[in-house]
Amino acid sequence: MADIWQVALDHAVAIARQAGGVVHEALQYDRTVMTKSSTVDLVTQTDQKVENLIIQSVKQKFPTHRFIGEESVAAGEACDLTDAPTWIIDPIDGTTNFVHAFPFVAVSIGFSVNKQMEFGVVYSCLEDKMFTARRGKGAFCNGTPLQVSAQNDIKQSIIATEFGSSRDPEAVDYIFSSLRDILCIPVHGVRSAGTAAINMCLVASGCVEAYYEIGIHVWDVAAGSIIVSEAGGILTDVDGRAVDLMSRRIVAANNRTIAERIVKEIRPFNPPRDDAPPQQ
Ligand code: LIP
Secondary structure: OOHHHHHHHHHHHHHHHHHHHHHHHHHOOOEEEEEOOOOEEEEEHHHHHHHHHHHHHHHHHHHOOOEHHHHHHOOOOOOOOOOOOOOEEEEEEEEHHHHHHOOOOOEEEEEEEEEEEEEEEEEEOOOOEEEEOOOOOOOOEEEOOOOOOOOOOHHEEEOEOOOOOOOOOHHHHHHHHHHHHHHOOOOOOEEEEOHHHHHHHHHOOOOOOOEEEOOHHHHHHHHHHHHHHHOOEEOOOOOEEEOOOOOEEEEEEEOHHEEEHHHOOOOOOOOOOOOOOOOO
């Protein structure tokens, strides 16, 4: 049998590159901003245009496949991950970066079958870096194999995290108290690229030892999750239990020692799950 998922991965790479071209062009002339869940949860016409481009292109080639797309969910579609082959799309991961021309913006496309990630593609458009991974076949950046850092000592590590799009003071207090305790371990540094997908690719590339965040969505991390694991890293929930991509909580680390050390300092909280029934 032809390797159908390789055909799908090749298609994802081609469409991510095309989408990256649209993002690049839009940076020059169109960054009109709208808001979603709050005044700091931004969206642009380019997010919607790129998601539409990806979905239409995939539908033509794989008409029976399903989709979870950030902007489709924002428009009211369900966020259900079933056993069916499902494309999990963030058309622009780092929309706030895009709006401000802060130079880390990614097209993120994950593909799941039987609720297991089969491949992931993260195209960091402005750096022209194409990160790919396929289950059991390794992770790559522009064709070069990726390997996580070999560091076991948290005190010799850089940790990535984000501040998310909630400005609820209680949630911000949780975020800052975890960050304070991690910084004071002490670690070498803390970084924020402004996109979950690129933060995870930095873990996979060995540039940072770990990334954690509470409040991300499945489309932010689906592709990155398999890129990290195929580069030799691990994924957990922020409480150390098995990762659940719908839970909006993630730790991606080079190894279990680093992950467990970070988990010790994180104050977990529970944003509403991505697959929670819509509120009446
Ligand atoms: C963003 C993430 C970022 C996170 C934000 C948001 P978007 O995705 O990548 O890391 O902190 O909460 O989810 O909205 O740019 O696709």
